[in-house]
Amino acid sequence: MDGTGLPLSRRQVASLLAGGATLAAAGAHAQARGTVTFIGWSAAVDQVRAHITAFERATGIRVNYENFPWAQFRTALVTRLVGNAPIDVSWVSDAWLPEFAEAGWLADINDIPDLMRYNAEAAAYCTQSMTYRGRQYGLAYYGDHMSFMVNTDILRRAGISAPPTTWDEVIEQSLRIKQQNISEFPLLLSLAADTWLIEFVSALTFSFGGRFVDDAGAAVMQDANRGAVRAAAFLRDAIHRHRVLSPGAVETGEINGLRAFGTGAHAFAIVPTYRIRALNDPSQSPAAGNIRIALMPRGGPQGTNETCGWIRFYGMTPGAKNDRARRANAVRFMEFFGGRDTEGNYSLQRLLLTDLGLPFCTTPLASDPAVQEFWTRWAGGGEVIAQQSALARKKDVISPWFGEWVETSNQVWQAVCLNRAEPAAAMQTAATRWTALQRAFR
Amino acid sequence: MSRWFGYDQRSAAILVFPVVAVLLAVAAFPILYSFWISLHDIVLTRPLRRPFVWFENYGRVFEDPRFWVAVWRTTVYTVVTVVVTTILAVLVALLLNETFPGQRVLSALLLLPWATPSVVNGLMWKWIYDPNYGLLNGLLLQAGLIERYRVWLGDPDLTLLLVANAATWKQMPLAALLLIVTMKAIPDDLYRAAKVDGATVFQRFVHITLPALRPGLMLVLVYETMLSIRHFDLFLIMTQGGPDDATFVMSWLVYVETFRSLRFGTGAAMAYILAMATFLLSWAFIRFLGKRL
């Protein structure tokens, strides 16, 4: 059933068959009840739960919903997939698509018209991010990008009239703020080695006009003129030379970074755009009302305002797709959540935006007046966001060996921030690993 | 005579069989299976190709710089944990060996760390070391030893020692218990005679207590070493091998290779090397013990 048949003795094969028969029986039992097993990470939990209640009422299909922390989600999901857990639908990050597709853990949906029809109403960027080798593997959950945010109150108190436009200006302004004792570490970055790190460093590298990998897939991160090395050097200097970024950043995960920024103790941060909803909400954050989004500062001689964008989507497992009843239920689930609900509304997408600020991939919603009002209310206007969104690139390291490579990448970036490695040498290590994995894959 | 021989042998076989069966199934067979897996190139993200590669995986492991980092980290960690645990255990044993009011209560308290689940142990110390709200920061700040809160687990120079501290806290009770028992076996007459001869407390400790403790100390050292090498839970909960590779111990390497990189072939090779190393170490210890006792 799973195709990963390791060398087994006859006794094991017999047990496997017995076990398989049991599983099949259990599966048949599940069919009769109509259930969908859905795995997500610990975000939007109540929104998902509420939508599940609505789904169960509308369709009579029961949902088994489990969620795990995002920071360990990939490992948790992979362990379950490898352990043949009966998952039907799961949230997936665009970064894991090639890997999971190659491993046979995701089923393509090109032959499911009920789902494919939603592409007509989805942003092209999103649909492309869910496509690998010509086949599409899901419907979008949400899409977003890293934003550069400033605390306008601190800037005002420091006598700074406009937010910085380059990373050098960021350092300058930070030093001014620091000298006036307004904030000890004006720059906040979450550099813990968790699932977010690659997106933070990609945003930084892109803003330095750099890439990790060129269009042909060859590693260029080690090239001193391609931005990654400069971005790494910038981080190291920010921590150890200018001391405007706390050395504790390597232990700060994205969520703790969010909380810290929300206390109003920092002036500048790179944060996923959707967090602006929580940051400017007085019931959630002391710094409410003061956080504004500015264009990503440019870095180095070839700097751009580019940032890193991503999408997360709903993926279906082959186990679900190959079973008639499970497939029917899974398709209805994916449609209700990733497409329109049974009343024809993009209700979950709207809810995710208004409650949590999660931007959507569906084009009709963009003209919804409530959406415009949302960005005005929580971000002070949506123009900068729209501008930045147009300059968002997806991670260039997405590949079948992404999961393995990113461990090395995380480690070397941390080493640079801890001043235990030179930026050039660190990027070289990451590049060597990339090339080795690439070669091994062929 | 032969009847007894037959009866004894049969009875023993029956009595011992269940244990041996369970151990073979759960410990012996997996180790052999693990060796078999380590001879293949198995990557779960590439399920259809699993070629037999002889000892290539082992070569790859020995060439992997992370392997040597892990060996070094494990060595440092084990030495620190074992030494500190043993010293503390001796002190605690000395204390609890005395008779004084409240000694029974203290002895009951001794089991508290031992009963604590390792997961909770990790959680507890992680919270104590928290850079923003932790107890350690609070204590040191109020005692005037630091000027402001600082990062503890994120400091690559300190973090291995901090994890070792958490491990010591949990392991010390059992070691102390073993030592107390050994101490109780030392006859009082020796101490009395020494006192009459005018020996000081320190001299009594060095010349009577320590030599008598030798077998106990050896047992503690061996046991603690075996235990420390296998530690995993604390690293998963507290540091995940980081920051950078400051706590990248052998068991973490095996975990990352197997469950994150999904390279079961090399993961099995690493696990096998670790198992063999611990075997050799314990064999060496026992030979050494056998000579000293």
Place this chain on the structure above:
Amino acid sequence: MALRSGPPLAPRIGRGLLLALFSALFVLYVAGPVGWLVSSSLQTEAQITAVPPNWLPPDPTFANFEAIFTAADREVTYETRRQGDPATGGFLPSGAANLLPSLWNSLTVGLWVAVLNLLLSLTAAYAIAVIDFRGRRSVLYTVLATRVIPDIALVVPLFLVVRNLGLINSLGALVVTYLAVTVPFTIFILISYFEGIPRDLYRAARIDGCGHWGALRHVYLPLSLPALVASLTFAFLTSWNEFVFALVLTQNVAAQTLPIVISGFIMDFTTSFSFVNAAGVIAIVPPVLMAIVFQRYIVSGLTAGAVKG
């Protein structure tokens, strides 16, 4: 060593002071961290995030525990949903709803392991300690040697085997695994204890016509109560606290044991600190209670003849 009039007073007071000092240090070291855990669990999130920290809860509350235990009962609809970002506070991971079921799993597995362990190690320890049979040494060394292998080395192949047998998420697989983990130590305890029981009693029983079963039942069993209790307790506690094998062999709510659910709490950064600490207290209470209740037996059972060299 009661204090009588005899030895001079000053050294007695000196000794008393020293003992008091070291006792205080000992108590602080052993109980301090746990005390801090308990104290934190009785505070609200706002109180916990105070700088400097509140050593004692200013206003002890069981709200954290209540939230955890009632998490499963909440039905979430559009109307009742929590609107804020989970990251900014008050977030209880979905693991909270799994806490009670996992307590039950841990209890079930623990009891099975304790009982089966006793059955297995009693018989084997008797055989090894009392019967002089061929292969006695090898069996003993093999049993002890299996504990030398690090758990993480066993986890990889065990996971594959259990997976291929379709037994992932079965409590039975956990029980068998834990048996293998705990049996060597309990056999060691029992053998040490049995060796302390006079051989004459055994010979008398055999002469009276008892076979080995009889000798075991009538001679060794009744005289080994402390060691039996120590073995039961040790097996239960080890299986309750075990983490690595449970992590890999159980993957869904129905089968997960308490340490796995707790680790989910800890590693989910969205969880508020107060909930994390409360979960820790929930996990620590049963084993600590057990250890305290059976402390006498544990000590005497573990240590009789433990260091005979």
